[in-house]
């Protein structure tokens with residue numbers, strides 16, 4: 052048991068730091084909610100300790116009384132009853148006051164959250180799918196829309212409004228370092244505002260059980276400085292070059308003729324499927340399959356060879372490929388930067 056205690060503490064503290072921290076203060080919303088959490092935590096700690104001290108005093112006092120044989124026999128003296136009455140009135144008053152202070156603090160935090168959410172500089176539509184995230188940066192001009200999957204880039208110091216929807220079941224987007232959770236509900240639109248305070252890389256996770264691969268539904272979040280964000284955005288608007296020879300060209304032709312192109316979109320090519328993640332710049336991402344594998348040669352090869360191995364139950368079928376074809380498709384995917 053003694054050995055288990057530090058282990059338990061370690062598991063609890065593991066949630067307090069890093070790229071996926073439920074105690075994250077890396078966004079205005081997270082920091083405001085965290086500040087309110089601190090107020091509640093320390094108030095209740097003080098109240099708890101106070102009650103425990105009173106309980107200890109009562110136990111000691113009761114024991115002394117029994118030793119002195121006073122016990123609980125007979126009526127208590129009148130002064131003692133008056134003392135109890137004023138004591139209880141004071142306690143009721145203090146409880147009401149503490150609850151009122153916490154309610155007022157909650158109200159002020161709520162107002163500050165509303166202010167931080169106002170006037171978003173950017174709007175992104177995130178759609179939940181079993182089990183990946185479709186990400187679309189909105190713009191009135193369709194050629195300025197950046198479409199990606201399983202990654203979210205945000206400019207630091209700006210407010211971004213994320214509109215959320217789902218095509219199948221209820222999911223929940225949770226970027227704990229930046230803000231609280233928001234559900235993605237089929238047939239309904241919800242929204243979540245984010246205001247990252249500094250640059251960094253964070254991991255978001257689907258926070259609503261949505262089926263077999265719920266745990267493999269992560270979102271890679273990058274907060275860039277505004278300049279780097281603009282560079283990333285501009286790159287996202289460009290089409291990747293079509294291979295002109297070698298394995299990559301063979302892979303490109305296979306990609307267009309096999310069923311890949313009916314599910315996946317690669318801008319600037321005939322592949323325009325919309326039911327699976329957009330692959331236009333897949334090689335520039337850090338992960339594929341919603342954080343399941345790295346977006347590199349080995350990750351692509353392992354995924355294409357057997358998608359059901361790494362993520363059983365996902366909707367990508369295994370396409371039978373010879374080793375040469377697999378190498379070609381992998382080489383093509385690596386060019387999608």
Ligand code: CUA
Pocket residue numbers: 179180182221222223257258259260261262264265266268
């Ligand atoms: Cu999507 Cu859990």
